[in-house]
Amino acid sequence: MNPLELARAVPGPAFTITLDGRDLEALPGQTVAAALWAAGVTSWRTTRGEGRPRGIFCGIGVCFDCLVTVNDRPNQRACLVRVRPGDAISTQEGTGHGR
Amino acid sequence: MGAEPGLPRLTIVGAGPAGLAAALAAAGQGVRVTVVDSAEAPGGQFYRQPAAALGARRPQALHHRWRTWQRLRDGLERQVAAGHVTHLPDHHVWCVERRPDAPRPFTVHALLGPDQETPVEVRADAVLLATGGYEKVLPFPGWTLPGVVTAGGAQAMLKGGLVVSGRTAVVAGTGPLLLPVATGLAAAGVTVAALVESADPKALVRRTGALVGRADKLAEGAGYAVELLRRRVRTLVRHTVVEAHGDDRLEAVTVVALDAEGRVRPGTERRIPCDTLAVGHGMLPHTDLAETLGCRVEPTGAGVWADDEQRTDVPGVWAAGETTGIGGAALSLAEGHIAGRSAAARLLGRAPDPGEWAEAAKSRGKLREFFGVLDAVYVPPTHWTEQVTDDTVVCRCEEVTAGAVREAVGELGAGDVRTVKLLTRAGMGWCQGRMCGPAVAGIAGCAETVARRPFARPVPLGVLARAGETAEEGDGIP
Numbered sequence: 001m002n003p004l005e006l007a008r009a010v011p012g013p014a015f016t017i018t019l020d021g022r023d024l025e026a027l028p029g030q031t032v033a034a035a036l037w038a039a040g041v042t043s044w045r046t047t048r049g050e051g052r053p054r055g056i057f058c059g060i061g062v063c064f065d066c067l068v069t070v071n072d073r074p075n076q077r078a079c080l081v082r083v084r085p086g087d088a089i090s091t092q093e094g095t096g097h098g099r
Numbered sequence: 100m101g102a103e104p105g106l107p108r109l110t111i112v113g114a115g116p117a118g119l120a121a122a123l124a125a126a127g128q129g130v131r132v133t134v135v136d137s138a139e140a141p142g143g144q145f146y147r148q149p150a151a152a153l154g155a156r157r158p159q160a161l162h163h164r165w166r167t168w169q170r171l172r173d174g175l176e177r178q179v180a181a182g183h184v185t186h187l188p189d190h191h192v193w194c195v196e197r198r199p200d201a202p203r204p205f206t207v208h209a210l211l212g213p214d215q216e217t218p219v220e221v222r223a224d225a226v227l228l229a230t231g232g233y234e235k236v237l238p239f240p241g242w243t244l245p246g247v248v249t250a251g252g253a254q255a256m257l258k259g260g261l262v263v264s265g266r267t268a269v270v271a272g273t274g275p276l277l278l279p280v281a282t283g284l285a286a287a288g289v290t291v292a293a294l295v296e297s298a299d300p301k302a303l304v305r306r307t308g309a310l311v312g313r314a315d316k317l318a319e320g321a322g323y324a325v326e327l328l329r330r331r332v333r334t335l336v337r338h339t340v341v342e343a344h345g346d347d348r349l350e351a352v353t354v355v356a357l358d359a360e361g362r363v364r365p366g367t368e369r370r371i372p373c374d375t376l377a378v379g380h381g382m383l384p385h386t387d388l389a390e391t392l393g394c395r396v397e398p399t400g401a402g403v404w405a406d407d408e409q410r411t412d413v414p415g416v417w418a419a420g421e422t423t424g425i426g427g428a429a430l431s432l433a434e435g436h437i438a439g440r441s442a443a444a445r446l447l448g449r450a451p452d453p454g455e456w457a458e459a460a461k462s463r464g465k466l467r468e469f470f471g472v473l474d475a476v477y478v479p480p481t482h483w484t485e486q487v488t489d490d491t492v493v494c495r496c497e498e499v500t501a502g503a504v505r506e507a508v509g510e511l512g513a514g515d516v517r518t519v520k521l522l523t524r525a526g527m528g529w530c531q532g533r534m535c536g537p538a539v540a541g542i543a544g545c546a547e548t549v550a551r552r553p554f555a556r557p558v559p560l561g562v563l564a565r566a567g568e569t570a571e572e573g574d575g576i577p
Contacts, residue, residue, distance in 0.1 A: 001286070001287065001288040002263075002287065002288045003161075003257055003261040003262060003263060003287040003288070004153075004261050005288075006157075006160045006161065006261075006286055006287050006288070007149060007153075007155035007156070007157050007158050007160050007161060007261055008155065008156040008157040008160075009149065009153050009154050009155045009156070009261055010154040010156065011152065011153045011154050012152050012154065027152070027153060028150075028152035028153070029149070029150030029151060029152030029153040030150070030153070030260055030262070031259075031260055033256065033260070034256060034259070034260030034261070034262045037256065037260070037262040037263070037264050038260075038262045042245040042246050042264050042265070042348055043245035043347065043348060047498055048498075049497075049498040050498055052243065052498075053244075053245050053347050053348070054243065054245060054495075055245040055246075056245075056248055056252060056256065056264070057247070057248055057249060057252060057495070057534075058233065058234065058248075058249050058251070058252045058534070059248060059249065059251065059252025059253065059254075059255040059256050060144060060233065060251065060252065060255050061137065062233045062530060062533050062534070063249075063495065063529075063530050063533070063534050064496060064528070064529030064530050065495055065496075067529070073214075076213070076214075077213070079252075079255075079256075080213045081213045082150070082213065
């Protein structure tokens with residue numbers, strides 16, 4: 001049993017997004033975080049100070065730990081932003097604004 | 100705008116159980132109701148739904164009290180169709196402004212959509228705050244590793260996204276929320292290696308007074324116990340996670356037993372391999388909007404003060420649900436119902452009849468007493484700070500360590516959390532101390548105080564500069 005089976009989900013057709021140029025399959029309605037989790041990815045940014053990996057923490061938009069760069073826009077909360085076909089997600093280094 | 104004749108307008112912030120109950124209670128009473136909510140669909144955290152595009156035919160598999168949700172959802176749809184209620188989803192409220200002499204004294208400032216850069220303003224004659232709560236997590240070495248999530252976060256990702264982060268989970272911390280999280284993950288195919296509860300629920304039995312008459316709550320607890328047994332989830336009470344292990348992601352946790360004083364019992368360490376740790380130590384109310392409005396908030400941050408009608412001490416402002424104190428969905432429904440009835444009556448210039456909500460008031464009283472007992476039992480281990488090493492990051496946003504907090508107190512003489520914040524930057528990052536507030540206070544040995552935040556979420560400067568000049572959101576009601 002997986003969560004989709006548990007809820008007897010019949011999602012719309014899957015589409016492709018990229019993470020750092022690598023193709024991933026995503027389902028319509030998923031947030032960026034859900035799509036990455038479904039693909040087995042749990043971290044998608046590094047911290048500004050120590051460069052440590054981070055991903056989802058609170059899952060509801062409060063903690064800002066899941067910040068990520070979506071289509072060149074840095075600091076998007078992966079738990080709130082929905083994926084769209086062709087989205088280019090990139091691992092966010094530090095502030096996401098380059099160095 | 101604003102001064103046009105018509106029905107008085109009540110704006111409700113939040114579409115969880117309290118906000119929806121309030122909207123349904125006020126709708127059809129002769130007031131216009133606007134529900135402003137940050138989610139794309141109503142329900143709040145408790146009734147968080149999978150996105151429609153995921154096509155879940157049986158979302159109730161992840162929920163409790165589905166019939167209550169159906170009643171709320173259908174009621175909202177009916178009232179929206181009848182033109183009594185406007186629902187504004189994906190509107191993230193950052194501030195509620197009060198100008199007593201304006202034609203409509205309240206302006207609810209929101210940011211639209213996930214980008215949260217487009218401003219929207221909703222004007223109202225009264226506001227009802229149903230902003231809910233969020234989870235408290237106390238730090239321990241390794242808690243910043245990917246794979247460590249809040250218990251509620253794991254549940255939100257499961258309910259809303261139909262995803263889990265791995266194959267093997269440990270659910271840990273303290274509080275009743277851990278039970279549905281553990282059973283939900285197990286039902287979704289995750290191997291739950293252990294449910295680690297630091298309190299001893301047997302203490303509940305010694306406080307049976309408040310449990311009398313709460314057969315429903317006892318049955319709910321028993322139901323979870325049966326479910327955990329059926330799914331072979333090992334439950335460890337009076338145990339706690341003291342460390343999460345891994346380099347770039349979680350690989351295992353160390354769990355220890357606690358003695359009667361809440362201290363680690365030496366020699367009881369055991370390592371449990373897992374790729375997910377869902378951890379939580381209770382809940383905190385969202386009180387930012389109420390604070391900005393000048394509402395009285397309990398000094399420990401336990402919630403917004405409200406009277407028997409759910410009125411705050413600021414005229415025209417009601418509060419209901421977990422923003423007034425953590426107490427679950429049923430209490431939120433009761434408070435929301437009372438608040439909605441009261442606000443509608445007051446807006447129409449009459450004193451409400453408490454007889455209208457006698458049943459809700461009775462339920463509210465019993466549930467508050469019940470959650471008072473739960474609060475006393477489900478507390479984090481008394482000596483939790485002893486396990487927080489100096490190099491443990493406490494403030495996740497600014498990467499402030501426990502050592503820096505201790506230095507601020509011990510060597511620099513900080514005597515309160517505000518001074519600790521100024522000396523260390525703990526609480527100055529993106530989340531504005533929502534995650535680290537209780538941890539910093541605990542490690543510093545200072546009293547937990549209400550954090551004063553002028554805005555409930557980050558606001559682009561351009562939006563701030565133009566606040567008050569934005570066209571009002573059309574509410575669709577003639």
